[in-house]
Amino acid sequence: MNILTVKNLTKNFGGLCANSNVNLEVRPQELVGLIGPNGAGKTTLFNMLTGVYEPSEGEILFAPNGKEIKLNGRKPYKVTKLGIARTFQNIRLFTSLSVIDNVKIAMNKDVKSGVISSILRLPSHYKEEARMEREAMELLAIFHLDEKADELAGNLPYGEQRRLEIARALATKPKLLFLDEPAAGMNPQETAELTALIKEIKQRFQVSIVLIEHDMSLVMKLCERIYVLDYGKVIASGLPEEIRTNKRVIEAYLGEEV
Numbered sequence: 068m069n070i071l072t073v074k075n076l077t078k079n080f081g082g083l084c085a086n087s088n089v090n091l092e093v094r095p096q097e098l099v100g101l102i103g104p105n106g107a108g109k110t111t112l113f114n115m116l117t118g119v120y121e122p123s124e125g126e127i128l129f130a131p132n133g134k135e136i137k138l139n140g141r142k143p144y145k146v147t148k149l150g151i152a153r154t155f156q157n158i159r160l161f162t163s164l165s166v167i168d169n170v171k172i173a174m175n176k177d178v179k180s181g182v183i184s185s186i187l188r189l190p191s192h193y194k195e196e197a198r199m200e201r202e203a204m205e206l207l208a209i210f211h212l213d214e215k216a217d218e219l220a221g222n223l224p225y226g227e228q229r230r231l232e233i234a235r236a237l238a239t240k241p242k243l244l245f246l247d248e249p250a251a252g253m254n255p256q257e258t259a260e261l262t263a264l265i266k267e268i269k270q271r272f273q274v275s276i277v278l279i280e281h282d283m284s285l286v287m288k289l290c291e292r293i294y295v296l297d298y299g300k301v302i303a304s305g306l307p308e309e310i311r312t313n314k315r316v317i318e319a320y321l322g323e324e325v
């Protein structure tokens with residue numbers, strides 16, 4: 068069974084159709100790429116899949132535990148609770164909080180001790196704090212950010228902020244992760260490191276990943292399947308090799324074979 072099934076998804080903004088009859092499938096632990104020219108509707112699609120926008124038409128079915136749940140109309144925090152996390156094209160960290168606090172805040176959906184135990188400082192509160200601290204440090208170590216745990220997130224170099232965003236998304240323990248242009252603004256060395264890191268994340272966390280990316284070296288190296296959007300419609304889908312040589316995709320987006 069697919070972890071995500073999108074059927075005929077459409078989003079209209081007034082007279083503008085940002086997504087039109089999009090069909091898309093993601094299998095468990097699959098790494099899927101979503102590419103296309105600027106304004107093709109990629110981020111709008113992510114916004115519908117994560118509850119930011121309500122679809123005008125169509126269906127979003129998510130099956131985190133082998134049973135399909137319809138996501139249409141659910142608020143973003145509910146979608147997160149069900150097991151979907153994302154990063155944004157423009158980094159959205161709490162820049163005046165420490166690196167580790169950024170991760171711990173994201174873990175909050177998972178907190179087991181209640182408000183009362185926290186206010187009364189009961190032992191369960193401290194136990195919970197220690198667990199979160201330990202898990203957050205483990206996560207930061209994977210992203211090579213553990214030595215910067217106490218620095219302000221806003222003081223990290225750009226590439227590290229992007230990595231922290233992914234760590235934060237993973238802190239919610241998702242089954243499905245959406246990455247919106249994770250390599251944007253990175254140099255080739257950082258992009259190569261990120262490519263390896265995304266591969267490792269998929270293995271280690273057994274998570275399905277859908278990523279929007281303009282860096283074709285990353286997309287072609289990493290993605291198992293690719294969907295191509297143009298003017299809000301899926302114009303092609305398939306294996307990287309098929310997409311790379313697809314005439315329509317070359318015309319609409321790639322320009323020349325990559």
Ligand SMILES: Nc1ncnc2c1ncn2[C@@H]1O[C@H](COP(=O)(O)OP(=O)(O)OP(=O)(O)O)[C@@H](O)[C@H]1O
Nearest residue numbers: 080083085103104105106107108109110111112156
């Ligand atoms: N909230 C909104 N209100 C009106 N129009 C919108 C809104 N959000 C997106 N659009 C429009 O929908 C279309 C698709 O935009 P979208 O941001 O999804 O494209 P994209 O493929 O993610 O582009 P990019 O690669 O530049 O990020 C664009 O024409 C955009 O102007």
